[in-house]
Amino acid sequence: MVTNYNFSFGNYNSQVSITDDLPLITEIANGELKGSSAVIICDTNTENFAHEITAGHDKPILVLESGESSKNWNSVEKILSFGLNTGLGRDGFFIGIGGGVICDLTAFAASIYMRGANLALFSTSLLSMIDASLGGKTGIDLFGLKNMAGTFYPASFVILPLAALDFLPEKEWKSGMAELIKTAILDSEDFFELVKKLIKLESGGRSSPEYRKCLTECLSKAVMFKGKIVAEDPKETKNKRVLLNLGHTFGHALETALGLGAISHGEAVAWGIARACELGIALGITPIERAREIIGLLLAYGFKTNAPHPMLNSYRMFRKAMKNDKKTAGGKIQFIVPSMERVQIIEADDDTINKTINGEFSIDAL
Numbered sequence: 001m002v003t004n005y006n007f008s009f010g011n012y013n014s015q016v017s018i019t020d021d022l023p024l025i026t027e028i029a030n031g032e033l034k035g036s037s038a039v040i041i042c043d044t045n046t047e048n049f050a051h052e053i054t055a056g057h058d059k060p061i062l063v064l065e066s067g068e069s070s071k072n073w074n075s076v077e078k079i080l081s082f083g084l085n086t087g088l089g090r091d092g093f094f095i096g097i098g099g100g101v102i103c104d105l106t107a108f109a110a111s112i113y114m115r116g117a118n119l120a121l122f123s124t125s126l127l128s129m130i131d132a133s134l135g136g137k138t139g140i141d142l143f144g145l146k147n148m149a150g151t152f153y154p155a156s157f158v159i160l161p162l163a164a165l166d167f168l169p170e171k172e173w174k175s176g177m178a179e180l181i182k183t184a185i186l187d188s189e190d191f192f193e194l195v196k197k198l199i200k201l202e203s204g205g206r207s208s209p210e211y212r213k214c215l216t217e218c219l220s221k222a223v224m225f226k227g228k229i230v231a232e233d234p235k236e237t238k239n240k241r242v243l244l245n246l247g248h249t250f251g252h253a254l255e256t257a258l259g260l261g262a263i264s265h266g267e268a269v270a271w272g273i274a275r276a277c278e279l280g281i282a283l284g285i286t287p288i289e290r291a292r293e294i295i296g297l298l299l300a301y302g303f304k305t306n307a308p309h310p311m312l313n314s315y316r317m318f319r320k321a322m323k324n325d326k327k328t329a330g331g332k333i334q335f336i337v338p339s340m341e342r343v344q345i346i347e348a349d350d351d352t353i354n355k356t357i358n359g360e361f362s363i364d365a366l
Contacts, residue, residue: 001019001020002017002018002019002020002023003017003018003019003220004016004017005017005018005223005224005227007154007227007230007231008231009135009136009154009230009231009234010152010234010235012136012153012154012156012234013156014134014136014154014155014156014157014158014227015156015157015158016134016158016160016223016227017157017158017159017160018160018162018216018219018220018223019159019160019161019162019163020161020162020163021161021162021163022049022052022053022122022161022163022164023053023159023161024053024054024055024057025038025053025054025057025059025095025120026057028120028157028159037087037088037089037091037092037093038059038088038092038093038094038095038120039059039060039061039062039082039083039086039088039092039093039094039095040053040054040059040060040061040062040095040097041062041064041079041082041094041095041096041097041098041102041105041106041109042061042062042063042064042096042097042098042102043063043064043065043066043067043070043098043101043102044063044064044065044066045066045098045099046066046097046098046099046102046124047061047063049097049122049124049164050063050097053097053122059095060082060086062078062079062082064078064102064105066098066101067101067261068101068141068260068261069260069261070101070105071101071104071105071139071140071141071260072140072141072142073140073142073149075105075140076105076108076109076112076140079094079105079106079109079113080109080112080113083109083113083117088113088117089114089117090113090114090115090116090117091117091118092117092118093117093118093119093120094106094107094109094110094113094117094118094119094120095119095120095121095122096119096120096121096122097121097122097124098122098123098124098125098128099123099124099125099127099128099132099172100125100127100128100131100132100265102128103121103123103128103132103133104132104137104138104139104140104147104150105140106119106121107119107121107136107138107151107153107155108138108139108140108149108150108151108153110153111138111151111153112151116153118156119153119154119155119156120155120156120157120158120159121133121155121157121158121159122159122161122164123158123159123160123161123164124161124164124165124167124168125164125165125168125172125175125176126165126168126172126173126175126176126177126179126180127172127175127176127179127265127266128176129160129176129219129222130176130179130180130183130219130222130226131179131183131226131244133155133158133160134154134158134223134226134227134230135154135226135227135230135241136152136153136154136155136230136234137150137152138150138151138152138153139151141260144256144260145256145321145324145325146252146255146256146260146321147252152234152235154230154234160219160223162212162215162216162219165206166207171264172264174264174266174267174301174302174303175264175265175266175267176266177199177266177301178247178265178266178267178269178270178273178298178301178303179266179269180195180198180218180222181195181270181273181294181297181298181301182244182246182247182269182273183221183222183225183226183244184218184221185246185273185294185338185343186225186243186244186246186342186343187221187225191218191221191225192293192297194214194217194218194221195218195297196297197214198211198214198215198218199297199300199301201214226244229241229243229244239345242334242336242345243336243342243343243345245336246273246276246336246337246338246343247269247270247271247272247273247275247276247336248269248272248336249272249276249322249325249333249334249335249336250268250271250272250275250276250322250335250356250357251265251268251269251270251271251272251273252268252272252321252325253318253319253321253322253325254268254271254272254309254312254318255268256317256318256321257312257314257317257318257321258309258311258312262311263311267303267304270298270301270303270304270305271303271304271305271307271309273294273295273298274294274295274298274303274305274306274307274363275307275356275357276335276336276337276338277290277291277294277295277337277338277363278291278307278356278361278362278363279335279337279346279348279352279353279356279361280337280338280339280344280346281361281363282352282355282356282361283337283346283348283352285337285338285339285344285346286337286338286339287340288363290338290340291338291363292363294338295363306359306362306364307356307357307358307359307362308357308358308359315357315358318357319353319354319357322353332347333347333348333353334346334347335347335348
């Protein structure tokens with residue numbers, strides 16, 4: 001089964017395909033990649049997928065080390081050099097196969113190669129299916145900061161093969177669930193209830209037909225929601241796409257303060273969502289019962305939500321990372337907090353932020 005969605009992100013058209021199995025590159029985009037010049041970018045975790053999709057069609061494959069530590073200029077230079085040395089023209093395709101790191105790296109390299117080459121992404125992790133592969137945000141970590149350098153460059157084709165999730169490590173699955181919960185909070189109460197159902201069904205095994213059906217429905221809803229938001233605000237200039245950063249202002253600062261890669265992106269975002277709820281309560285924006293419901297779902301999936309974070313030893317590093325984050329506007333830090341119906345963009349004074357980080361507004365005390 002293949003379900004296709006087509007989006008227009010500014011000047012870019014992007015086709016997103018949810019598939020049961022991992023398709024050959026000749027089977028996607030109406031065979032457009034069959035005769036195209038292309039290079040494959042993957043990591044040590046997805047190299048087997050790279051060989052699988054190119055079966056019978058000789059395409060050069062570059063294998064990078066897996067993990068956040070590869071999300072740097074050195075990897076970008078390797079990708080650019082690989083494209084050049086294999087004779088890839090501007091009309092050729094960079095094809096990324098992997099999770100968030102590979103999607104971000106490949107897309108960033110494609111966006112600057114000869115001022116922009118074609119791009120296709122095979123997303124193999126739950127996190128990248130929900131977030132990283134769709135919408136065109138690219139990036140690398142720089143100066144110790146998460147996604148410090150990047151561009152907006154949507155892929156022409158995004159493939160979400162559910163079969164790839166069968167090989168996903170538990171930590172990566174959990175990371176993706178945080179982004180799914182975030183998206184459901186932003187979208188609707190119906191989506192939030194569907195994610196609750198998915199978590200309950202997980203006790204019966206992720207391979208059960210009922211679970212797979214529910215997961216596919218969740219992915220479809222996530223794709224449609226993010227696609228709609230990005231189509232309305234491709235470069236995050238209209239206070240719409242920024243809403244997708246729920247949990248990320250606190251979360252990215254935590255990742256940076258702990259050392260990039262110390263915890264997963266999803267774990268950091270889940271902790272950040274809890275902080276956003278408590279900040280919202282302190283400012284009179286987030287209803288307590290809504291916050292309890294959100295944090296309760298995070299706890300049900302085993303995320304750490306208490307503040308201060310047990311691994312955080314440098315409060316100074318945390319605040320420095322927060323002030324250097326891309327979500328700072330006019331010198332003031334922006335936060336996304338849950339409101340009665342959806343979410344709201346707010347600013348907060350230093351004292352309120354400090355108390356939120358330190359757990360002084362803990363929902364357990366209310």
